[in-house]
Amino acid sequence: MxxxxxxxxxxxxxxxxxxxxxxxxxxxxxxxxxxxxxxxxxxxxxxxxxxxxxxxxxxxxxxxxxxxxxxKQIRIEDFMDALQIRSLLEPAMARMAAGRIPAGDLDSLRNQLQTLAAGGENDRMSVREVDERLHEMIARAAGNPQLEQIIRTVRRQTQMFDLRSMPERLGDTCAEHIAIVDAIASGNAEASAKAMADHLSAVRRAIVARLTGG
Known part of the structure; x- marks a missing residue:
């Protein structure tokens, strides 16, 4: 490790x-x-x-x-397909993780996200580290190692479209992640799934807008 x-x-x-x-x-x-x-x-x-x-x-x-x-020749279709898979699987994983992550870990993540959002700086590496930490916590808490591996692999295929290519997403990314953290902390399974689904939908809209010039 x-x-x-x-x-x-x-x-x-x-x-x-x-x-x-x-x-x-x-x-x-x-x-x-x-x-x-x-x-x-x-x-x-x-x-x-x-x-x-x-x-x-x-x-x-x-x-x-x-x-x-x-x-490899980069095909946008590959990224969109991978994002569709994430949209199907990750809300279910967030639902499974609700109420199962220690409050102290979630508080630490929330504080990091709030600091990043308040700073307004596109510290892409710090945002990525927090993003990976959140998703890894959710995956472990869900308790399904095979699903965890599938999502880890698919997430890697969409990470090219992050804050490097969409720096305007910094504030929204932090806010969406905080909503996921809060929902999981509350133990509300459906709210956790919805927060994750909303985040992935926002990512997809931003990618489409960037690709189409919208």
Missing amino acids: LQPQDKRLALQAYEQILDLIQSKRAQPGEIVTERRLAEMLDMSRTPIRDALLMLEGEGLLIRRGTRGLQV
């Missing part, structure tokens, strides 16, 4: 490699390797390796045997 410092270094490497992909400096079909990226980003190979595994899990890189990992 990654230690906090190791995880942060891996996330920093992830951010930089993702930027290479999104900016098309790493073209679809291009082979990327740990050694080359470590030299380019002036980082050790360990966080690079962890970042590449994350990007492979999100479907942005495809393993090509001993040649390394290849940048």
Whole structure:
């Protein structure tokens, strides 16, 4: 298991490699390797390796045997399909988790989200860390390891459309997450499911608006 410092270094490497992909400096079909990226980003190979595994899990890189990992052609349809799966499964998981997460853990998350929202700064890495912590808590509390793994995999496929591409979503993202936290803390299963469904619907609308220029 990654230690906090190791995880942060891996996330920093992830951010930089993702930027290479999104900016098309790493073209679809291009082979990327740990050694080359470590030299380019002036980082050790360990966080690079962890970042590449994350990007492979999100479907942005495809393993090509001993040649390394290849940048995948990004298809918007894939992301929308993954988001539809999340919309079907995650409200059910939130329903199962209602009332089953320690109040202290939820209070800590709420305080972090309120601080991020009040600051108004697009600290994408901090928001992502809080987002992952919330969803991991919900998944564990739901008590279904197979469902947890499915959702973790599908979530990775939609994380490209987060605050990097939609910085205007910072305030809304924090507010939606706080609503999920409050609903779960109340123990109201249906309110928890609705808060999660509302959040995912808002994400989908924002993606559609961004893609269509609306």
